[in-house]
Amino acid sequence: MTRRRRLRYGDAGQAFPIYITVVAGLLFLAFAYFAVGQAAVNRSGAQTAADAAALAAAQDTRDQLADLWVLDVLDPTRWQDIFDGVGATNGCDRAYQLAAMNDASAECSPDGPLSYTVTAQTKKSVGDSVVPGTEDVRAHANATAVIESLCTFDLPDPGTPDPGTPTPGTPTGTPDPGTPDPGTPADPLPRLTCKDRDWDLDPDDPAGLPGPEDLFDVHLATRAG
Numbered sequence: 390m391t392r393r394r395r396l397r398y399g400d401a402g403q404a405f406p407i408y409i410t411v412v413a414g415l416l417f418l419a420f421a422y423f424a425v426g427q428a429a430v431n432r433s434g435a436q437t438a439a440d441a442a443a444l445a446a447a448q449d450t451r452d453q454l455a456d457l458w459v460l461d462v463l464d465p466t467r468w469q470d471i472f473d474g475v476g477a478t479n480g481c482d483r484a485y486q487l488a489a490m491n492d493a494s495a496e497c498s499p500d501g502p503l504s505y506t507v508t509a510q511t512k513k514s515v516g517d518s519v520v521p522g523t524e525d526v527r528a529h530a531n532a533t534a535v536i537e538s539l540c541t542f543d544l545p546d547p548g549t550p551d552p553g554t555p556t557p558g559t560p561t562g563t564p565d566p567g568t569p570d571p572g573t574p575a576d577p578l579p580r581l582t583c584k585d586r587d588w589d590l591d592p593d594d595p596a597g598l599p600g601p602e603d604l605f606d607v608h609l610a611t612r613a614g
Contacts, residue, residue, distance in 0.1 A: 431511050435530035438493035439509035440609060442484035443534035446497055446505040447607045449480035451536050455601035462592050465544055465579050472538040472604070474502025481505065503536040504610075533610040540583040540604055 457476045461467040470476065481497035484507050488495035493509045500506055511528045581588040583603050591597055 431513065431528035432530065434491065434513075435493060435509050435511045435528035436532070438488050438491035438495065438511070439507050439530040439532035440534075441491055442488040442493075442495045442497065442509060443505050443507040443532040444607060444609065445487040446480035446484040446499075446507065447534035447536050449483040450474070450477045450503075450505075451605045451607050452601050453477035453480075454536075455604050458604060459595070459598060462578070462590065462598065465542065468542060472540060474536065477502065500533065503538075504533060506531065506533045535608060535610050537606045537608070538604070539606055540581050540599075542579045542581045544579060 454471055454474065454477050458468065458471045461471065479499060481499070484495055484497040484505065488507070488509050491509075492513065493511050495510075496508045498506055508529060508531050514527050578590045578592070581590060581599065583599055586603070588599055588603075
């Protein structure tokens with residue numbers, strides 16, 4: 390009986406180091422998974438910052454273009470340039486502000502008048518872990534935001550300008566001083582069709598004019614992969 394007990398105690402002593410090794414291995418895997426999870430959280434934060442920053446830059450430009458359109462609402466010949474993005478200033482300052490609000494830094498560049506691409510980097514690293522080198526690793530992400538015009542319109546036929554009413558002693562075709570300037574638009578403004586709505590524009594009713602979200606759509610470009 391004594392010999393059997395001694396054998397059992399000997400087996401338990403041999404199993405204990407194996408048990409410690411297995412537990413240490415499981416702990417290492419747990420910490421490694423934690424590091425991977427932290428890296429994924431940082432990557433998600435970088436993508437959120439990049440998306441928000443790119444959208445902010447595009448929305449800033451959209452609002453500028455909408456303001457320009459309201460200023461030039463009486464001159465339909467300028468509308469198409471505005472819908473093509475002409476006249477707005479760079480909106481990247483808003484991208485930097487939004488990136489900072491999401492605890493990240495950003496690089497922003499316009500891809501033309503109606504698009505912005507932002508690369509964001511998190512300010513926090515993955516941190517110390519069992520995986521070497523993670524203490525200095527920061528996540529990066531890219532996003533591109535696009536401004537899309539929602540409106541179409543048809544300019545009226547300019548026709549032939551009124552040469553003016555001739556008066557005695559003046560050559561035919563010389564405008565009468567009392568005749569309105571032929572360059573002043575006398576015709577009603579063209580109807581503006583934005584997405585699924587038609588706008589009969591009344592410049593005397595600013596509250597009835599379309600807003601920035603009616604004139605332009607801002608969205609993230611589809612990512613490949």
